[in-house]
Every structure is written in structure tokens, then in C-alpha cells.
Amino acid sequence: MPQGTITKALSGYYYVLPEGAELAAANTITCRGRGVFKNRNITPLVGDRVMYEETENGEGTVTEILPRTSELIRPPIANVNLVVLVFSVTEPVLNLQLLDKFLVHIENTGIDVLLCFTKSDLLTADSDASGAKDMTVAELERITKLYEGIGYTIQKTSSKLHEGVESILQHLDGTVSVFAGQSGVGKSSLLNEMISGLNLETNAISQRLGRGKHTTRHVELMPLTNGGLVADTPGFSQLDFMEVEAEGLGDCFREFAAIAEGCRFRGCLHLHEPDCKVRDCVADGTIAASRYDHYLLFLAEIKDRKRRY
Ligand SMILES: Nc1nc2c(ncn2[C@@H]2O[C@H](COP(=O)(O)OP(=O)(O)O)[C@@H](O)[C@H]2O)c(=O)[nH]1
Ligand SMILES: [Mg+2]
Ligand SMILES: [Zn+2]
Structure with a gap:
């Protein structure tokens, strides 16, 4: 029986990317779940590796869910093995307390993390730092050293300058990952740079609130040409990790x-x-x-x- 990965779940349909198929969203097979899942109270999740049967009309039926290696509740995705934690160097301002809180939650799930500092084009030279909002090159260097010293992998990017995009892609090679972070830090912009032809909605930061609007709605794993699958999330407030004791x-x-x-x-x-x-x-x-x-x-x-x- 053929195997594949659920990349999208919508209105009772599961979109399954067959094993070995060319990695493109267009190559998914539209499947129904088998009745037994409902009876046993099992919900197939995006990210689930499944067995499916093809039906005559070119669609299919998911018949079995293979064991999960991990399970996030919000966004509901199975088998994630990397969280790309995204913080902008400024706009919104880099908040280390928030950063440490997210790291705690991710460590608690046991899932690996890649720390990404976006909008590096907005860094100011050390000499002309004028306000509290400015992030200087030297200050970011200090923060980077601190977290690298702890053992985290850090990647600096700029979607505007297409900087660090190839390195991020290399990190995601063969992984199932989620992009997580506050609204407005540039997650969708970065994904648009990473996946040619992708055109996720991005939003200008509301000057008044100092934060972006939520624009990413449903959960979907998008295939990368290097074999990875990646999901955008609406913002970290939506990521509900297990509570830490x-x-x-x-x-x-x-x-x-x-x-x-x-x-x-x-x-x-x-x-x-x-x-x-x-x-x-x-x-x-x-x-x-x-x-x-x-x-x-x-x-x-x-x-x-x-x-x-
Ligand atoms: N200067 C600069 N602005 C960026 C960069 N990436 C994103 N932005 C802007 O930041 C805002 C929020 O971006 P978006 O990708 O929607 O953030 P998301 O909410 O994390 O998905 C938009 O106005 C983007 O144009 C970057 O690398 N440099
Ligand atoms: Mg977004
Ligand atoms: Zn002690």
C-alpha cells in the first residue's frame, strides 16, 4: 500500500504527498479518512505519515497512521523535528525575555530548534545608535555569542536583501519544521524568499500597535525542493506547548x-x-x-x- 505525508487538512479532506513524488503541492492526492479513525477517536494530523488506498476517481482513502515522533497541539502538526524560532533584530524590538520563554517551551517539547534573527538590513552601525529601538551590529554580535555559547544554532537573515536564505534552506534539508515567532517578525517574508513561486500574505507592522496583524490562517506543510516540509504559523501566541513544571x-x-x-x-x-x-x-x-x-x-x-x- 502506498505511503505519504499529510501536508494539509481542510474540510474533512487530507492532502497526501506520496512518498517519492516530486515535491510540489500540486502532486498531493486528495484523501478521505477511513471511518474507523472516527470510531477510535483518532484524528489524522498534518505531518502524519500515512498509508492510503487510491480510489477510482484519482482520490484516495487514508487507511493507517504510522507512529508519530512528536505532536504539537497548536498548530496541530505531527512529526515536527525542528522549530525555526524567528525573532527580528528590530521592528518589533528583540525581547530576550520572550526569546528565553519560547526557548523554554521548545526545550520542553524536546524538538530541536534553529534560532533565526531576521531583518538584519535594519541593524544600525555602532556609532549612530540613537534610540532604544535601535539594534546595533555589536549588540547583536554579543547576543549571538551568548546563545551560540549555550549551544544554539543561529542564522541571521534579511528577506529584503535575500541574505542567509540559502543557509536556512540547508538547515531545513530533510526536516519537518515549523516557523514560529511573534507576528511581524518576518516569517512569511522569509518563506516567500525560500520557496520560489510562493506568495504568502505579509503585513506591514501597524505603527500604532508596533506589531503585525495575524495573516496566516490554516496549517499547511509546504514542500521545499531539498526534501524538507515547512509550516508557517500565525504567530507564537498560537503555539501552545505543554506547560512546564x-x-x-x-x-x-x-x-x-x-x-x-x-x-x-x-x-x-x-x-x-x-x-x-x-x-x-x-x-x-x-x-x-x-x-x-x-x-x-x-x-x-x-x-x-x-x-x-
Ligand atoms: N526591513 C525588512 N523588513 C522586513 C523583512 N522581512 C519582513 N519585513 C517586513 O516586516 C513586516 C512583517 O513581515 P511578515 O513576513 O508578514 O511577518 P510575519 O508576521 O512574521 O509573517 C512586513 O512589512 C515585511 O515587509 C526584512 O528582512 N527586512
Ligand atoms: Mg505571517
Ligand atoms: Zn542548583
């Missing part, structure tokens, strides 16, 4: 997780416990103060959330 938060900070074994107590929350290796590293600068500050902030949020429910 206080005890697990430290593990979601990669550089903490690596040294926490050296803490005197198992389950050390790196607060006031004696002989805490993480706090030692914050004190001697091995761990960035900003990262530890954000850790404390998120820990307080998690405890607050517990208190409210």
Missing part, C-alpha cells in the same frame, strides 16, 4: 542542565540551596545574568500559576 524548568535552560548535576541537592531549584553550582556559575559569569534573571522570573510565574488553580 517548576522542577523541570532548570532542564529547559540548556546551560543549567549541563552543570546542575554538580549541585549538592538533587532537584535543586537554584534559589537559596547551599552549594548550588548554577548560582556559582552566575556569580563567576559563566552563566549570563540575563538567563538566570529570566529563570527566576519564569519560576515565579509557574508558582503563581499553581497558586491560582
